[in-house]
Each structure stands twice: as structure tokens, then as C-alpha cells.
Amino acid sequence: MTIGKKKLTLASAALLGLACTFGVAGTVSAQEEAGSSSECIKCHTDLERMDAFGAAAASSSAGIAG
């Protein structure tokens, strides 16, 4: 009986831990998804790529000005 209770307690704790871990991680992941600018940063900090974009924008007059 004692062993059974311990097992139950351990199982509950493990489930709670899993729920907390994945629950929080899920929330963080969703926030990153909503607020992340990783693609913008990757592109706009690549100065050579920006030079190429600037040249293309100037020739087509369709750029997004800074």
C-alpha cells in the first residue's frame, strides 16, 4: 500500500513536471512566433544583401525607403 502511494505520488509529480515544462515551453514558443523578427534581422544585418537590394530598388524605383 505504501509502495503504491509512493508510485502514485511520483507519477503525479512527473506528470505535473511534464505539464509545466511543455506548457511553459509552448507559451514561450508561441510568444517568439508572434514577436520574433529573426528573418527581418537576418536579412537587414546582411549588409551586402542590403546593398544588392538597394541597387535593385534604385533601378526599379520600388524600394522601401529607410
Added chain:
Amino acid sequence: MRGRDTFGVARDFVESEHGQIGCINCHKGKNIDDEEEAHEGVIKDPSDEGGGGVCAECHDNITSTYKDSMHYTLKGILDIVGTISQPHKMGDTLLPAAWKLDCADCHASCGSCHVAWPEVAKGGLLDRHRFQKTPPMEKTCYACHGSRFGGEYMGLLGATADVHYEKGQMVCVDCHKADQLHNTKPADSKRYYDTETARCEGCHPDTKSGSSKIAMHNAHPEGTLACAVCHANEYFNCANCHVSLDIKQAGKIKVIFPSDPLVTFKIGKNIDITPNNPYKYNLVRHTPMKKDSLASLTYFQAVLTGKPGPKDLIANYDALPTWNSASVHSIQRKTKQNSSCNACHGHKELFLTQSDLVPEDPKANQKIIVNEIPAPIKK
């Protein structure tokens, strides 16, 4: 200009306090790889709307007053256009389009001083999107004020640079403090009616007439002469400016600058007398306006809209002078006119008189001219 100077973002900016907010939280758009789709709905200047845009979320102590400041509202220019075009309604003319395409380029958002070049300069980011707590004078202030104040201050226009720049290495915000630029008092007022504007006496209290060690200061009663009357040098004026629509690019307004720049020095009557501009006489500068300056708008209104606008677009041209009080920024301690009493007294050429006006001038110029030139001082 290279693309990196217009669109490139510094890696260290991304790590900064503003950078950590994330691009799309301010500029919108989408965080995806596809370039075109990523830029859908992008807001180029998210700091503009309502005098602060997204900046208001953290800096509402500044944006709450900035929305009514003259750099945001361009109240001075707006009032002039509104006055001289009376009794016409703006909506019946091309003036709102002209305003949007040209005049409004000098309208300043938070970003157009602290992040990017002003719209009029069309030059992209100031420094890879790093926020500039103090805007760089040569890029931001000069972009809009370069044809007169900025140019003469740095010695690029007129006779001399300003001693505050030349010897003091001072920048605009040393006199024109951030809280004055962000907060026009009273709200929505124009330049000379701003009660918190920079005054020479703020740094030079010992120059006050009546208590100065300088005899010439005491010889002129307080409120008679603006400091620049004695301490400025010849300066640039705009004359005969025309505003035209570029017919090759429909709807694009092109300002054609005067063919004969006028460098002169004229003392005139001050009609904008206020507590911070109490002088009877001030230096006056010719403004870039003449009777037919906006005539092409009338013509193009018919071409572009099929509906002719008012023939006399600036029907109330006589209401405002084209010689106006000027805050000339070519200050020097010693000038030609302050070298002796009679270097100024008796010198008609230093004063705006009837002979400086032309028949086409607005009637309001009569209020500016000096009818009685101070006589030479007898020794």
C-alpha cells in the same frame, strides 16, 4: 548611397534596448523569408502618427506635447499658406496635394531626427538604425534648415560662420534644448510666439541694456534692437521662388529655387513683437514667395483634375509681408556695422526702405520698412 546605408541594421542595434523590441513590433510586416510578403503592410516610419506613433508607448511624456509642437505641425508654414489663399477653401485647390508632396517633407516625426534622415533629405538611416539621443546637427537639422540658418551657422552661406560654431563648436541643441523642441509653448504657436524659445540673454545676461559694461548696449534702450542687428553679418535670402508641378511626373511638385540668390543685410521693423522677441527693430529676410509663386498649381489643377481651380489662388497675397523677422545665425562679436556709431547711423543701405521694394511686393511690406534712418552721431 549604398543600400546598406538606407536599409542596413547594425548587429549591436539588435541587442540594444530598442532593438530588443523586435522589428515587426514597430514596423509591422511579417517574420518570413519571402521578401515581398515579409514587407506587406510595413510601416516605414512607425513614430509619425499622432506625434509619436509607437514611441508614445514608452515616451508619452514627450509625445504628449510633441504632437502640438511646431516641428510636427509646421504651424508657421501652414498659417502662411492658409492666410494668403483666403477666401478660398484649401479643399477647392491643389494646395493640400502640394503640401503633402513638398511642404510636408520638413514635417518631423521622432524617427526623422533620432533614427533616419528627414524625409526632405531622402537619405535613409542615420547610423544603421542606432537611435541618436542627440540628433546629429549636420544631418538632421541641416536637412531642413540648411538653406538659411544651418548654412549660415556653419559658414556655408553668407559672409561668415557663426562664432558659436566657429569658436564654441556648439551644435543646435546647445541653445535649442530638447524640451523646447519637443514642447512648443503655448501649444500650436508659431516661432516668435513661443514663450520658451532660446534667448541670447540666457547665456549673456551682462549684455542687458542699462547694466552692461558695453557703452553701445546702454546707448540703445532695452527692446530697441535685436542682438543680431549689431552682431550678425550679411546673410542669404530667398527671392522669386516658384513652385511648379513637374509635368513629366504627374502630381510631383518641384520647387524651383531662385536664379539670383540675394545676399544682403537689412534692418526692418519687427511686427512679431512678443515677450521673447520684444525688439522694435530686427533683421529681416526675404522669404521665398512672390505673387505668381503658386500660379502653376492653378494651371495644373485644370490639367490633372479637369476642374479649374481659382484663378487668383493667392488672393490674399497683400496680407503678409515677404520681408520677415529673421533669426540670423552668422553672429560675430565684431561686425562692420558695430565698429562705430556711424558705421550704422546714417547708412541707409543697412535698412529696408521703400527703395528696396518692387511694385509687385505685397502691401504688408509697408509695415516692415524703416522710414526714418537714424542720423549720424555728431562727435
